[in-house]
Amino acid sequence: MRQLFLFFVHALLLVVFFSPLQAQDFVVDVHPAKTVQVIRQYRSQYPDCNLTIRYKPGTYYLDSTLVISASLTNGKGYTIIQGAPNQTTTISGGKALTVKWQVYKNGIYRAPVNISWDFDQLYVDGNAAVRARYPNYDTTASHYNGYAEDALSKARIASWKHPVGGYIHALHRAEWGGYHYMITGVNADTSLQLTGGYQNNRQMGMHKTIRFVENIFEELDTAREWYYDKATRFLYYKPAGAKAPAADIVVSRLSGYFIFTGDASAPVQRVTVKDIRFTQAKATFMETREPLLRSDWAIYRGGVILLDGTRDCTVQHCVFEQNGGNAIFLSNFNRHAMVLGNRIQQLGGNAVAFAGNPDAVRSPLFEYNSRQDFAAMDTARGPKTDNYPDSCAVVDNLIHDIGLIEKQVAGVQISMSAHIQVSHNSIYNLPRAGINISEGTWGGHVIEYNDVFNTVLETGDHGSFNSWGRDRWWYPNRREMDSIAALYPWLVKQDAVYTNVIRYNRFRCDHGWDIDLDDGSSNYEIYNNVCLHGGLKLREGFDRKVYNNIIVNNSFHPHVWFKNSGDVFTNNVVMTRYKPIGINYWGREIDRNFFPDSAALATAQANGTDVHSAYGDPQFANPAAGNYTVRNIAAKDFTNFNQFAFGVISPSLRALAAKPLFPAPGSSTEATTASWQWQNGTFKNLETLGERSATGMADYEGVLVLKAPDPSAGLRDGDVILLIGTHKVRNIHELQQVLKTAVYPLKLTIFRNQQQMTL
Structure with a gap:
């Protein structure tokens, strides 16, 4: 089956790249910005031709996204857009700037830069810098290269003079992906006005600890961080040493470089993009x-x-x-x-x-x-x-x-x-x-x-x-x-x-x-x-x-x-x-x-x-x-x-690909606590990834009902007990303690079908 599939792949490539000669074949060396213009010119004069658009080695900064529409293709001839073979052709979504740095303070430099678009990436000597953030960037951190529960504390928010335009990045409360918010204002009680949070389709709110903030000027406090003040048009950057940063920088501008746009009735046909390095998209x-x-x-x-x-x-x-x-x-x-x-x-x-x-x-x-x-x-x-x-x-x-x-x-x-x-x-x-x-x-x-x-x-x-x-x-x-x-x-x-x-x-x-x-x-x-x-x-x-x-x-x-x-x-x-x-x-x-x-x-x-x-x-x-x-x-x-x-x-x-760590054979078991019997039911702590997944719980706080007591009481197998009355029940021990003084009938808050309910 593998051989059959590889045969299919090779056959398809032969069809795409080595079609029988049509009326004419053309190879045209152009600047990437002229790509669409050249395709339109040749397709209008030679509708059935095979056309190769070739870019020379070097780095090209695009002013706009290249849009290949269905009208530029007809399915009769192929179009290849390619970089220089065996050399490097780079297309950047950024804009190259030459700036004049001035000493600011605390090891920070600044430069007047009049940038009319929003950008979120800055490259110094080809390396991505870090937008000013809290906590600081840490390559050893497990999440987000650094996170902190107090990233949104009242004291920290109060220390920001102009946080509008800053961003909050946070994990989903149950760690099912993440959220992103832009700060649009600050309320009188220092709580933030935000837009965003729609990036996850299971709305449960932010994780209580795994979050960070960026694009806040007051958080520019360590090497390789930057900030752009749109109001004053100053770009700020803190280099690793005392030496002024490089004069040539790149800021992100485009998010997309090629768009092929058609539909089922008139698709873009037989276009290949190959041998190009794409970088610095926002x-x-x-x-x-x-x-x-x-x-x-x-x-x-x-x-x-x-x-x-x-x-x-x-x-x-x-x-x-x-x-x-x-x-x-x-x-x-x-x-x-x-x-x-x-x-x-x-x-x-x-x-x-x-x-x-x-x-x-x-x-x-x-x-x-x-x-x-x-x-x-x-x-x-x-x-x-x-x-x-x-x-x-x-x-x-x-x-x-x-x-x-x-x-x-x-x-x-x-x-x-x-x-x-x-x-x-x-x-x-x-x-x-x-x-x-x-x-x-x-x-x-x-x-x-x-x-x-x-x-x-x-x-x-x-x-x-x-x-x-x-x-x-x-x-x-x-x-x-x-x-x-x-x-x-x-x-x-x-x-x-x-x-x-x-x-x-x-x-x-x-x-x-x-x-x-x-x-x-x-x-x-x-x-x-x-x-x-x-x-x-x-x-x-x-x-x-x-x-x-x-x-x-x-x-x-x-x-x-x-x-x-x-x-x-x-x-x-x-x-x-x-x-x-x-x-x-x-x-x-x-x-x-x-x-x-x-x-x-x-x-x-x-x-x-x-x-x-x-x-x-x-x-x-x-x-x-x-x-x-x-x-x-x-x-x-x-x-x-x-x-x-x-x-x-x-x-x-x-030659470049890494390999996984290969484990030596041995036993691997999840340690679990013993279950507890009560009122003809069986209960245990919620403690394994499997139990959390099966119940849909966002964390491990709760008691899992393995076997429900008398069904007339309302509990079912697989429920998770969260509260008895107003008392939290995070584990078997707390369940036992609450039951000693509980007044019957019990009011239970449980988790079932991935939502809380009261019995």
Whole structure:
């Protein structure tokens, strides 16, 4: 299958780059600013020609974004826009300035600069400076390169003379991405007037500690920080030493460099951008405001390169670095687009994002808690229009150190799309998922031969691969969802039409799951993957077939499954006991797996699974070198597969790509407290990532109801007790203490269906 896919890729490239000669072929050397003008000139004179626009080596600063419209292409001849082969052609989204620095005070210099546009990036000697911020930039900090609870304290706000135009960046309260706000004013009580916060689609407010502020003049107090005072037109900068900073600087200006704009009836056709380095685009976090379908995401439909209404277009062998927003965004109608052999790094947003238009979705819903009655639902199968990406590929790209500003990002993000191929990419060092599928519309994606690690570094409850499936049939209320799924089981695949395949990948997530199929993810086939740390999770959903995977030092995490889910988990190697949460039904088949010891197998068999499974040491061939080939013949139901085919394949990219940390085989268990029995119920502290994910809790404060007491009291299995009366219940000890003096009947505040309620 891999050979067949690579044949497909090579064949497509031959079609794009080496079409039979048309009337004429032209190669034109131009300045990038003249690109559109030259294409229009040649297309008007020679409509069917093959045209190569070539840029010489050097750095070019654009005054405006280059817009390639459908009228400039006709599908008969190709257009290639390329940099100098084997040399460096750089296109910057910034503006080069020469300034005259003056000594200001406290080691700070300033220069009069009349800049008419808003900019958020400053480059000194080619290196990005730090916009004045609190707390100061710290490369060792776990989040945001530094964060502080007192970033918004009254005392600190009172110390700012003119904070309007400053920014607040903060994690989501439950660590599901982030928020960004611009300060628009200060109230009499020193509280701030703000705009923003729409960047996350699960509104729960800012994290109470993980936040920082920037673009505040009073916070310019350390080396490499800068601030621009728009009122006085002075640029301030503090160099690392006593020497004045360089006279030549660059400030960001554009957020996008190429826009391909067409539609399904008249797409941009057969245009390739290749061999160009793109850098210094400004950030777009305040433009990230469009919610995706009931996911945690909001998006900005833009990037360094935007493909919006294209057919047979390619971005190849380019470098994207030091850009403030998305690198490549494929929006609305796109067919047969290729993102091939690029290096994408030091990025504020997503590396590659696909997002169809909601007008293609039947009965779309946008906020997590939204619902609709079945009677009012459009129940037809598949997309409503063709305004979405289909049959596109992301192949052989090196993606790392992204999400430096926005935290709800991915190396490859897929939403409202079909048949997206994601193959042989190396993706690492980012705050959330390496690869994310936002919902079931419309599936058919193939995720294969990727190397994805060092993920979920600044957020929580996620995985190196993450998906959601909050489609038409899915409801935030579990009992309502159970009823719909039982009455209309066919509805599950009306959006998730085609099976998603995840195979031959290597994943490592140290702060979540290696593979995380969350909230209703359905219609998946997952096989021949190596999971190095976080295990594999299947939350409620239907028709997931998981087989022949290696799960190192972890296990299978089934959460809150449906009756008659059709789920299969067979022929896998696990190295700890299963870790079920809220499982009353065990799917269609859980069997023929290989466990680490007899105790783990016995625990599974006690639940009625794994009748034919075995146990023992898998005897991996060479774990230190990343070779987890299983040599124990007792694992007879497992079939070995290639351990050295993950990640990028181009020699130049392979030489640059990092590798994950390969764990030595050993036991890995989550330490948990004992449960407590009371009134025929069973309770325990909320303390594992799995428990927090299954309940939807934002933190670990609460008592989990494993088995509810008398149902007439109102509690259900899986509830989390937060308060008794006005008394907080953060753990079993506090529950026991409150119950000693509580007055009956008890007033309980609980968390259920991802919202608080009172019993």
